[in-house]
Amino acid sequence: MKFPGRRKLRHYFPVAVDKTSLPRLEVQPKADTYIAGLDETIVDVIAEVDGNFLERYGIRKGLSNLVNSEVATAIYEELVNHNRISDHFAGGTIGNTLHNYSVLADDKSVLLGVMSQSIQLGSPEYHYICHTSSKVDMNHLQAVPGDIGRGITLITEDGERTFAIAPGEMDELTPESISEEIIANSAAFVTCAYPLRHADKPIKSSLLKCLDYASKHNVPVILTLGTRHLVEEYREEITDIIKRHVSVLAMNEEEASALTGHDNPLLAAEKALDWVDMVLLTAGPEGLYLCGYTESLSRRETTHPIKSGAIADFNQWEFSRPKRKKDCQTPVKVFSHIDPYMGGPEKIRNTNGAGDGALSALLHDIAANHFHRIEVPNSSKHHERYLAYSSFAQICKYANRVSYEILSQNSPRLSKGLPEREDSLEESYWDR
Numbered sequence: 001m002k003f004p005g006r007r008k009l010r011h012y013f014p015v016a017v018d019k020t021s022l023p024r025l026e027v028q029p030k031a032d033t034y035i036a037g038l039d040e041t042i043v044d045v046i047a048e049v050d051g052n053f054l055e056r057y058g059i060r061k062g063l064s065n066l067v068n069s070e071v072a073t074a075i076y077e078e079l080v081n082h083n084r085i086s087d088h089f090a091g092g093t094i095g096n097t098l099h100n101y102s103v104l105a106d107d108k109s110v111l112l113g114v115m116s117q118s119i120q121l122g123s124p125e126y127h128y129i130c131h132t133s134s135k136v137d138m139n140h141l142q143a144v145p146g147d148i149g150r151g152i153t154l155i156t157e158d159g160e161r162t163f164a165i166a167p168g169e170m171d172e173l174t175p176e177s178i179s180e181e182i183i184a185n186s187a188a189f190v191t192c193a194y195p196l197r198h199a200d201k202p203i204k205s206s207l208l209k210c211l212d213y214a215s216k217h218n219v220p221v222i223l224t225l226g227t228r229h230l231v232e233e234y235r236e237e238i239t240d241i242i243k244r245h246v247s248v249l250a251m252n253e254e255e256a257s258a259l260t261g262h263d264n265p266l267l268a269a270e271k272a273l274d275w276v277d278m279v280l281l282t283a284g285p286e287g288l289y290l291c292g293y294t295e296s297l298s299r300r301e302t303t304h305p306i307k308s309g310a311i312a313d314f315n316q317w318e319f320s321r322p323k324r325k326k327d328c329q330t331p332v333k334v335f336s337h338i339d340p341y342m343g344g345p346e347k348i349r350n351t352n353g354a355g356d357g358a359l360s361a362l363l364h365d366i367a368a369n370h371f372h373r374i375e376v377p378n379s380s381k382h383h384e385r386y387l388a389y390s391s392f393a394q395i396c397k398y399a400n401r402v403s404y405e406i407l408s409q410n411s412p413r414l415s416k417g418l419p420e421r422e423d424s425l426e427e428s429y430w431d432r
């Protein structure tokens with residue numbers, strides 16, 4: 001496990017553990033630190049189109065639209081005929097998050113989902129495997145006879161991305177394929193709300209089974225909402241799942257508004273904290289918010305300028321470390337915010353995956369805490385049980401930096417980790 005931030009001088013990390021056996025790519029649940037995630041396996045087919053194209057196919061801009069196979073074929077053929085397809089990328093909101101986690105942490109994750117049992121060279125499935133980090137363990141995927149999902153990613157002139165999703169067999173994941181051992185030993189279980197729109201498909205029961213296992217074994221559940229209209233359509237069901245199972249909720253401000261009824265991100269996050277332990281709320285050009293709980297007695301005051309918004313002096317305690325509410329004797333709410341790293345890249349061609357990138361940084365910090373607690377249980381870092389290793393403010397910086405990287409490289413999946421020079425997130429970059 002590579003640690004987020006500059007830590008070598010200030011803390012002890014057992015980064016060089018004696019290897020008594022050959023390294024194995026497959027996750028060893030009792031020995032490895034890893035994140036488990038469930039997703040619909042999707043390949044993103046990237047194409048540039050004009051607004052008229054979306055209208056003609058009745059596709060709602062900026063959203064993830066489900067389309068049947070006839071519409072998908074018609075769209076695909078038109079894009080091919082007009083030479084509009086620029087690339088194929090492995091996608092899926094959780095697939096992206098796990099890949100990015102594994103790249104950042106240089107460590108393992110487990111993907112639960114389906115994969116075509118026979119894969120042809122150059123096929124979308126082939127692209128999916130090729131563009132996924134070798135540290136994402138795919139040994140637990142369930143084989144299906146047909147295709148995985150195609151996420152036709154339509155980029156309009158304004159850089160906005162709209163999905164036309166042809167599901168193929170991405171929702172055929174059955175509960176029998178879910179390993180309790182994998183979930184029980186993970187540092188966290190991460191999933192998204194998308195499977196909920198496939199009530200008649202086995203993936204939904206598989207998701208619920210994972211949530212039950214995670215709750216049973218006290219594994220933090222991280223849920224990312226996906227897209228605004230999904231939240232609007234399934235609000236009650238999503239809220240119920242959040243209240244029963246979710247520890248960390250990740251969403252953008254539109255999804256937050258649909259879920260909580262608050263357009264103001266601080267108020268939306270505060271409302272969501274009635275249900276969960278932590279909220280990661282990304283707000284596009286406004287940056288991001290990380291909010292949660294800490295212990296009143298051990299809270300730490302920020303040295304950053306104090307900010308006020310819908311909540312006065314909201315970032316006062318942002319140097320505190322996040323805890324689950326149930327692990328606090330006297331829980332206090334903590335709010336932290338950061339503006340986009342260096343104001344954002346000069347040119348943004350599309351914002352696809354920037355929010356997922358921020359989430360993978362948060363997962364890295366949660367997994368680092370899990371790893372350190374197991375390796376150095378008597379460290380002063382673990383006198384109390386924390387949810388993450390770093391403070392709210394520090395995680396904000398890291399998450400923000402990763403979003404920037406996704407935006408500048410124009411793809412939802414990181415091709416490499418952050419540069420070593422910057423492993424210290426406190427150095428020059430942050431001082432500008």
Ligand SMILES: Nc1ncnc2c1ncn2[C@@H]1O[C@H](COP(=O)(O)OP(=O)(O)OP(=O)(O)O)[C@@H](O)[C@H]1O
Nearest residue numbers: 252282283284287288340344352353354355356403
């Ligand atoms: N226009 C922008 N200018 C500067 N930074 C931006 C811009 N858009 C996004 N960002 C950065 O990326 C982060 C995440 O962006 P955003 O809120 O758009 O995510 P999202 O809608 O959840 O994305 P996705 O669902 O595609 O993963 C923001 O918190 C911010 O740091």
Ligand SMILES: Nc1nc2c(ncn2[C@@H]2O[C@H](CO)[C@@H](O)[C@H]2O)c(=O)[nH]1
Nearest residue numbers: 040042064091092093151163194353
């Ligand atoms: N799992 C899943 N991912 C989606 C869906 N629609 C869009 N995405 C993914 O969201 C990512 C961007 O956040 C893209 O890489 C898409 O593949 C969907 O219906 N299900």
